[in-house]
Amino acid sequence: MSPSASSPATGESTGAAWLERYTGSLLNVFGTPQRVLVRGSGSRVWDADGGEYLDLLGGIAVNVLGHAHPLLTSVVASQQATLGHISNFFTSPTQVALAERLLALAGAPEGSRVFFANSGTEAVEAALKLARRAGNSADPVRPTVVALEQGFHGRTMGALSLTHKAAYREPFAPLPGGVTHIPAGDLAALRAAITDETAALVLEPIQGEAGVLPLPPGYLREARRLTLEAGALLIIDEVQTGVGRTGRWFAFQHEPDFMPDAVTLAKGLGGGFPIGALITFGPAVSDLLGPGQHGSTFGGNPVATAAGLATLHVIESDDLLGNAARMGERLRAGLAAVPGVTEVRGRGLLIGFDLDADTPDGTGAGLAPAVVTAALEAGFIINAPGPRTIRLAPALLLTAEEADSFVAALPGLLDAARAAIAGTASSAGTASSTGTGRTEPAQE
Known part of the structure; x- marks a missing residue:
């Protein structure tokens, strides 16, 4: 391979x-x-030089049906041949049907609604507008939206104001104001932050870009209690965790009898075709945005919504929720037994695992990126969201054989990464002592 x-x-x-x-x-x-x-097929892709890879990243949690799924491919081609784009002066059967399907899967009450966008960051922008409308319609006005440290919600200016990472935010300051960040998982900080000035709390149930960090048990339920008491919205960002990724249709459904005020979706919803969505729960929330207050030229177009319907159909008919749960458990158990893996996290097929600090410089810094490079050379596509953390988000149709092949290869990948770091350190030391080379790391 x-x-x-x-x-x-x-x-x-x-x-x-x-x-x-x-x-x-x-x-x-x-x-x-x-x-x-x-080219791609199932969980495998090929490069321009003929190299074959097992794709364990899935386009960053997008390709829930893998690559070139025959039903999805057929539906997209058929819909484009029938009706491709119509603008939102009109609607289509696929748009209405997908909205109804999402509401049913989410267990949304009567009066709930869906807004379709083209991406995760656009879905979050719609959610932020919803929060602003909630805050502006309150008496007195509620100026603050609360988000979590280490959270990632997108790169457009509104979504970026919710995203916490300084490297993403600082080059574009000043950002839209009124957003307060609190430590993720800290219940005391949460209780202090949710007040009568809070319009909304926005959070990811599992912080994917931060290294697949789940919120602690009880955090979502306490967030729901506090926002209800304060009259604030609870908006769950499921761009990465939704559409079966965690073994349920939505990650919030792992919490019994739990219902947010709004949910954002994208990534897996179209099986690789661009689409995003905001689901609003109940009439009080759904009525916050009215005609002319938000829109999208391409959002909810017939092809994207047909792709969404096909994706949901395959997930249900092929029991990919069950497969995500089973393969996720298999992968986590296998990874936890690999020497050098110190912690394994996640649900379903959204998995993060940390590596020990056993590198030549004794810090562990750069080990995960080196493992990503070694894995690519060996025919595996994975991701390093941090210097010691690897993220996996493969297709929900991943097989046991494919999962096991990566676990079996991982010890060798760790050895190759450590050897590469040792060689780099040795070369840098020689160059520094002779004054003939660079000592800083090379740009990727």
Whole structure:
């Protein structure tokens, strides 16, 4: 399964040629891509040089049906051939049907509604507008939205005001105001923050970009109690955790008899086709946004909503909720038994695991990125959201054989990463002593 270095037809790396064209034509906001991918099937993808990879990241929790799923592909092509875009002066059967399906799956009460967008950050923007309407319609006005430290909610300016990471926020200051961040999981901080000035509390049940950090038991229920008492909205960001990722349709459904005021969705909802959604629970919340107060040219278009319906159908008909729960448990158990893995977290097929600090410099810094590089060379796509943390978010149709293959390979990947770090440190030391090379880490 390990990738080849060059194209057998030409002897030259076609991937390198594409990357050269990439750097000459695309805005440099992602750095240099790791590979040029050209084809996928199920949980596997192939690059421009013929290399094959087991995709354990799923486009960052997007490809819940894997790549090129036959039903999803057929539905998208058929809908585009029938009716592609109509604007929101009109509606379509697929838009209405998907909204009804989401409300049913969420257990939403009568008077609940759905707004369709094109991405997670757009869904969060709609949710933030909902929060502002709730705050502005209160007497007196409620100026504050509370979010959690380490949370990630998107990169557009409104969503960025909720996102906590300084490196994302500071280059674009000043951001829209009125957002207060509190430590995630700290009940005392939560109780102090939710007051009669709070319009809404926005949180992820599992903080994916922070390293797959679940909120502690009881936190969601206490958040619900406090927001109800204060008359504030509770908005759950399920962009990464929704649509079966955790073994339930929504992560909040792991909490019995729990209902938020609003939920944001995207990523897995279209199985890879761009779509986002805001679900509002009950008429009091759903009536906060009226005609002309929000909109989207492409949101809820027939193709995207047909993709959403197909995705939900496959998840249900193929018991992918059950498979996500079973394969997630299998992966977590296997990972926990690997020497060098110090902690495993997550639900279903959203998994984070931490690595020990046994690196040549004794700090562990950079071990996870080095493991990502070693894994790619060995034919596995994974992600490092932190210097010691690996994240997995594969397709919900992942097989036991595929899960086991990564667990079996991980000890060797850790050894390769440590060896690479040792070699880098040795080379840097030699260069520093002779004054002929760089001592800072190379840019990725």
